Amino acid sequence: MADETTNYPAAQGGAVDLSGLAANQPDAAGAAPGAPATNAAPLAQVDDVVISGGEQELDEFARLSTRMPVLVEMHASWSHESRELSPVLESIVREAGGRLLLLRLDLDAHSQLGSQPQVIALFGGQPMPLFSGNPPREQIVQVINELLQAAASRGLDGFVEVGGAEAEAPSEPPLPPLHQAAQEALALGDYAAAKKYYEQALTEAPADDLAKVGLAQVNLLGRLQGKTLAEVRERGAEAPDDLDAQFDVADLDLSGGHVDDAFSRLLNLYPKLDDEGKSAVRDRLLELFDVVGAEDARVKRARQRLTSLLFA
Missing domain, CATH: 3.40.30.10 (Glutaredoxin)
Incomplete structure (x- = not known):
């Protein structure tokens, strides 16, 4: 355990x-x-x-x-x-x-x-x-x-x-049929299929917030699958300017309950990046916001800070 x-x-x-x-x-x-x-x-x-x-x-x-x-x-x-x-x-x-x-x-x-x-x-x-x-x-x-x-x-x-x-x-x-199908795919460890079902649910009902959250969570689980804490932390420490390495650490922090740490890592990185990097960080933060939930106070604080950075 x-x-x-x-x-x-x-x-x-x-x-x-x-x-x-x-x-x-x-x-x-x-x-x-x-x-x-x-x-x-x-x-x-x-x-x-x-x-x-x-x-x-x-x-x-x-x-x-x-x-x-x-x-x-x-x-x-x-x-x-x-x-x-x-x-x-x-x-x-x-x-x-x-x-x-x-x-x-x-x-x-x-x-x-x-x-x-x-x-x-x-x-x-x-x-x-x-x-x-x-x-x-x-x-x-x-x-x-x-x-x-x-x-x-x-x-x-x-x-x-x-x-x-x-x-x-x-x-x-x-559960709605596509949600049930996504959960059954997850039961088999088939992240690609689960992602497909959630994406189909969003295509049919763009306002389906549960499908949006489910898709974000499947993406997070897929990114972390097979990676160890030590590997992710070590790579993140050795490559502070490597965006992919910092994304992995943020994913790991979020999965371990260190929500503020995950958000702060990416928000602190944002001003140092070129336009392409800033766009990638913004997209990842919005996805992580979906994982945690829009009503969470930590999401609200991070979203306010991101807005300030976007218009700085």
């Missing part, structure tokens, strides 16, 4: 990286997305769907994730965003009615598990980073809804009984 490669980069602003899903899981037959199968028995009885633990619980939850999706919140007392996220995430998980479990790992007490506060999913026994920082509640809900739908489509539709009573699963509207 403490591996610092970015093969599965953390998504921002409501995205979910489904590239780690097992493609050979059987499809659910006739069940609504995320709903327990008819007459199915619960996998376990629990007092609460939110549990604090360490390595032992992480191993147990990894095994359980072969039957149902599990979230793991890696939190730390020194992280203000982490403290704000916890109650929101717990509330959302409890609203899932037993179809989702949340394991909370205290990084202060279990530093061997990692150093970066983030939320990951355990899906089919495999870890998948979902997001870092503290995205808006509606974007977290979108991430979890997509995760539950992906789980149901692969037969990972187990559930737990909470407090001795079988949980009732709330119904959820399905």
Whole structure:
């Protein structure tokens, strides 16, 4: 869990990286997305769907994730965003009615598990980073809804009984067809196909903000795929004037929750560039703004600064 490669980069602003899903899981037959199968028995009885633990619980939850999706919140007392996220995430998980479990790992007490506060999913026994920082509640809900739908489509539709009573699963509207196709492509690690579906959705509905965000997130995930933190940081430090190297560091910062750092790096670079470089930085910043979300205060601040630079 403490591996610092970015093969599965953390998504921002409501995205979910489904590239780690097992493609050979059987499809659910006739069940609504995320709903327990008819007459199915619960996998376990629990007092609460939110549990604090360490390595032992992480191993147990990894095994359980072969039957149902599990979230793991890696939190730390020194992280203000982490403290704000916890109650929101717990509330959302409890609203899932037993179809989702949340394991909370205290990084202060279990530093061997990692150093970066983030939320990951355990899906089919495999870890998948979902997001870092503290995205808006509606974007977290979108991430979890997509995760539950992906789980149901692969037969990972187990559930737990909470407090001795079988949980009732709330119904959820399905994703639009092109969005669903994009998510399924991500499940297979096919970024090119996912990009094509989001682009088609935008062609058909240019005002589709979710498709716009999805496309930006797919582009980010594709750029980071296979790159390691050490390689990106080293190249960025050695080539401060190399635009591609600085773009990679900004992508890495954003994927790790260091949103202000990502924006500041590119904004500080902007005045030093020729017209072509400035245009490239502007386009990349606008794309990263979409990843984080237009209503995020950090995006608003960075957008104001970019506007000032454009008219300087």
